Amino acid sequence: MSLLSLQDLTVTLDTPEGPATVLDRVSFDLAPGESLGIVGESGCGKSMTALAVMGLLPAAARCRGRIDFEDQDLLTLDERALCALRGRRIAMVFQEPMTALNPVKTIGFQVAEGLRWHFGLGRGEAEARALKLLDRVGLPQPRFSPDLYPHQLSGGQRQRVVIAMALACDPALLIADEPTTALDVTSQAEILALIAEVTAGSKMALMLITHDLAVVWQNTAAMLVMYAGTVAERGATAEVFARMAHPYTRGLLAASPGALEDILPAGRRLATIPGQVPDPHDRPQGCVFAGRCPRVADDCLPCPPGERLLVPGHAVACLHPHEGETPS
Amino acid sequence: MTGNPKGVETLLRVEGLVLDYPLPRQRLLAPAPRHRALDGVSLQVARGESLAVVGESGSGKSSLARAVLALEHPAAGRVELMGQDVFSLSPKALRSLRRHAQMVFQDPYGSLDPRRKVGWIVAEPLDALESGVDAAARRARIAEVLESVGLKARDAEKFPHEFSGGQRQRIAIARALITHPALIVADEPVSALDVSVQAQVLNLFMDLRERLGLGYLFISHDLAVVRHVADRVAVMRLGEIVEEGPVEQVFGEPRHPYTQKLLAAVPRIGHPRHRPETSTS
Numbered sequence: 001m002s003l004l005s006l007q008d009l010t011v012t013l014d015t016p017e018g019p020a021t022v023l024d025r026v027s028f029d030l031a032p033g034e035s036l037g038i039v040g041e042s043g044c045g046k047s048m049t050a051l052a053v054m055g056l057l058p059a060a061a062r063c064r065g066r067i068d069f070e071d072q073d074l075l076t077l078d079e080r081a082l083c084a085l086r087g088r089r090i091a092m093v094f095q096e097p098m099t100a101l102n103p104v105k106t107i108g109f110q111v112a113e114g115l116r117w118h119f120g121l122g123r124g125e126a127e128a129r130a131l132k133l134l135d136r137v138g139l140p141q142p143r144f145s146p147d148l149y150p151h152q153l154s155g156g157q158r159q160r161v162v163i164a165m166a167l168a169c170d171p172a173l174l175i176a177d178e179p180t181t182a183l184d185v186t187s188q189a190e191i192l193a194l195i196a197e198v199t200a201g202s203k204m205a206l207m208l209i210t211h212d213l214a215v216v217w218q219n220t221a222a223m224l225v226m227y228a229g230t231v232a233e234r235g236a237t238a239e240v241f242a243r244m245a246h247p248y249t250r251g252l253l254a255a256s257p258g259a260l261e262d263i264l265p266a267g268r269r270l271a272t273i274p275g276q277v278p279d280p281h282d283r284p285q286g287c288v289f290a291g292r293c294p295r296v297a298d299d300c301l302p303c304p305p306g307e308r309l310l311v312p313g314h315a316v317a318c319l320h321p322h323e324g325e326t327p328s
Numbered sequence: 329m330t331g332n333p334k335g336v337e338t339l340l341r342v343e344g345l346v347l348d349y350p351l352p353r354q355r356l357l358a359p360a361p362r363h364r365a366l367d368g369v370s371l372q373v374a375r376g377e378s379l380a381v382v383g384e385s386g387s388g389k390s391s392l393a394r395a396v397l398a399l400e401h402p403a404a405g406r407v408e409l410m411g412q413d414v415f416s417l418s419p420k421a422l423r424s425l426r427r428h429a430q431m432v433f434q435d436p437y438g439s440l441d442p443r444r445k446v447g448w449i450v451a452e453p454l455d456a457l458e459s460g461v462d463a464a465a466r467r468a469r470i471a472e473v474l475e476s477v478g479l480k481a482r483d484a485e486k487f488p489h490e491f492s493g494g495q496r497q498r499i500a501i502a503r504a505l506i507t508h509p510a511l512i513v514a515d516e517p518v519s520a521l522d523v524s525v526q527a528q529v530l531n532l533f534m535d536l537r538e539r540l541g542l543g544y545l546f547i548s549h550d551l552a553v554v555r556h557v558a559d560r561v562a563v564m565r566l567g568e569i570v571e572e573g574p575v576e577q578v579f580g581e582p583r584h585p586y587t588q589k590l591l592a593a594v595p596r597i598g599h600p601r602h603r604p605e606t607s608t609s
Contacts, residue, residue: 041522042493155385184384184549189593196602211523214595219602241597255527258552258594269531270556273524276492 002029002068003172003205004053009065011048011057011229013280020280022048024229024288024304025065032172035199035206037220037237039213039252043277045229046209050177053207054092055082070172087114091166093195095178097158101150107134107161108146114168133164137194156187160194167198174199177209192219214258217241225249228277228288231307235314245310245321247293248273253326287319295320338411339511339543340373340396340429345405347391347567365391366402367567375510378537378544380558380575382551382590388567389547393515396545397431398422410510427457430504434516436496440488447484450474450503457507473502476539477532494525501532505540513545518553526553533557551594555579563587 011023023045030036038046051057053067055074067074070089074082086092091114094100102110111133112126121129130146137160150158159179166174176195180188196219199206208220216223216237223240225233225248233246244250254271275292278284284291286301293300300319307317347366354361365388373379381389394400396407398414407414410428417425430453433439440449447470454461454469461469471481477498488496497517504512514533518526534557536542548554554561555575562572563586571584582588 041524185551185590186384186593189595192595193602200602212595214597217597217601218595218599237601252523253597255524256552257527257530257550257556258596269534270527272527272531276494276525 001031003032003070004030004207005066005068006049006053007066007068009049009052009063009067011052012062013058014060014062015281017281021283022061022229022280023052024283026226026229026231027065028224028231028234030173030205030207032203032205034222035208035220037216037223038207038209038226039211039216039223040226040232041211041252041277043228043280044226046211046226047177048229049226050092050175050207050209053173053175054086054090055079084118087166087171088118088169089171090173090175091169091171093159093162093166093174093176093179096182097155097162098150100162101158103150106147106149107139107144107153108148111146111161111164111168114165118169129168130164133168134161136167136198137161137164138190139164154187155183156191159183159187159191163191163194163198171204173205173207175207175209178211179208180215181211188215195219212258213253213256225252228283229280230288230304231317232289233314233316233318234307235310239311239314242325243310243314243322244326245314245316245323246289246318247295247320247322248289250322250326251292251294287317289318295322337374338372339375339377339409340371340545341406341408342369342371342392342396343406343408345369345392345395345407346403347388347395347400348403349391365567366395366405368405369564369567369569371562371569371572373511373543373545375543376537376541377560378546378558380544380546380548380554380561381564382548382554382561383564384549384590386566387564389549389564390515391567392564393431393513393545393547396513397426397429423457427453427507428509429511429513430507430509432497432500432504432512432514432517435520436493436500437520439500440496442488444487445484446474446486446488446491446499449488450484450499450506453503454506469506473505474499476505476536477502492525493521494528497521497529498532501529501536505536509542511543511545513547515547516549517546519548519550530557551579551590563590 007027008025009023010025013020013022040046063075108127108130111130115121115126115129131141134144139160180191210216220237223237224231227248232248251273255273273292278288286303287305290296290300297320305317305319307315309315345366346368348362348364350360351363369392383389395402409425412425450470450473451466470484474481474483479498518529521529546557558575561575561578562569565586571587582591
């Protein structure tokens with residue numbers, strides 16, 4: 001029984017330059033207590049997927065398909081019904097904690113806000129619970145008084161406040177959109193460990209969006225690789241890493257400086273993926289990756305490749321996938 | 329083409345640099361407290377050498393970059409560029425020295441004037457620092473640097489918004505190259521870029537160094553990036569360099585506990601996982 005199920009979600013933005021397809025038939029399921037990593041470069045549709053689930057797409061967006069969450073199609077709900085879900089059943093941790101927090105409200109107020117709104121708690125009770133939440137995310141009293149303002153905290157501490165806000169109403173789904181991109185490497189490790197700790201062992205499902213393959217490897221049981229609004233490859237994380245089948249996934253891995261165990265010898269260069277993500281106004285007819293793909297063949301160009309199952313739990317949308325193990 | 333002083337092997341020598349920033353006054357008449365951003369930093373970059381400075385935010389990396397180019401005035405210490413003490417020079421002499429050291433900033437969206445054409449942006453250091461360059465020579469220099477970073481000469485007629493993030497960073501690098509510098513100070517030059525574009529720009533840094541014999545002071549919080557572009561690494565913490573050495577040594581056998589902590593925090597593929605259970609979705 002899945003908690004969240006996307007079926008052929010297509011999102012088109014109306015822009016002055018004409019319609020732009022930002023998501024193209026995206027489907028996936030996420031069960032309670034599971035974790036799903038979504039990885040890809042900017043413009044691949046990762047954040048659009050998160051915003052679609054939250055019902056926060058821009059007004060110019062037109063959606064087709066279904067987003068089923070707890071047996072309701074989110075695309076048919078009105079704003080009032082979505083407000084009752086946001087923060088209560090689905091919560092989100094954003095990339096930039098300074099803009100996600102209100103600079104003129106105390107952190108105690110902001111953590112308590114969801115409790116007061118969704119549960120109708122009084123101020124005293126909500127703030128007492130906010131103290132417990134701050135403690136749970138590693139901001140203990142009396143050092144981190146609820147009367148502090150966001151500017152009095154470091155980036156990592158602010159992101160802990162955002163996580164406390166997201167956890168306040170015990171949501172069924174936590175969406176973390178690049179939660180550590182704005183943070184230092186040591187804060188990143190602490191925040192990811194905190195997210196793993198609060199979601200593991202509970203029924204809370206996690207959708208973790210990142211551009212860093214290593215973050216997906218460490219933190220999620222299943223993963224999607226997105227490219228230009230489509231799902232290129234999906235499966236159990238260990239399975240995908242063992243046999244990266246899509247040329248884009250392999251390209252991403254090869255271009256990551258951190259993926260190499262050794263230092264490049266003098267004169268050697270990092271592998272790159274030539275070219276750029278196609279313009280969403282002008283998507284190619286066939287496979288969206290064909291223009292940058294080292295394995296492109298004539299049959300890639302007429303129509304987009306369907307997804308096919310390599311082994312149970314590992315699928316790829318490519319006509320000429322790599323076979324065999326991922327070279328290391 | 330510019331006559332560098334002969335016999336100078338060390339491009340940059342920093343000795344005992346101390347930099348304070350004033351903080352807001354706590355009371356009306358009290359002296360303003362000061363924050364020590366650099367606390368006795370010493371380092372050297374030789375011609376053609378690449379030194380990376382790593383550390384977390386607040387460790388003083390960017391303050392160091394600014395002080396090296398005499399954009400901040402230190403409380404103590406010396407900075408010698410091409411053998412000349414930058415803080416004792418006259419403004420005119422400093423301007424002529426600045427041709428030899430240029431900077432590349434982190435954010436390719438914020439560092440390019442959106443209302444100027446690329447040709448104007450790229451030529452700005454030339455217009456500011458070198459006099460007597462005629463129009464034809466100026467055009468030729470613009471075309472030369474744009475081509476050396478993988479852009480086209482006719483891109484000079486375009487505006488920054490017509491370029492992607494990676495191409496904008498190439499424009500910023502072209503601007504740094506136009507005065508034929510010996511040293512490039514790059515402050516987090518690839519951290520705003522995507523993985524595949526980041527690899528392209530890092531490769532460009534490596535190409536330019538081999539081709540032009542540039543020295544780099546490369547500032548980054550990303551240890552994985554640093555491993556590939558630097559010969560030596562200096563690890564900064566709270567305004568001090570806690571460890572410095574060749575890349576292989578610092579990454580292979582880090583001695584200072586802070587370096588060990590930084591390296592352990594980098595997520596690595598293949599290392600133990602928080603969510604190892606597999607599932608089928």
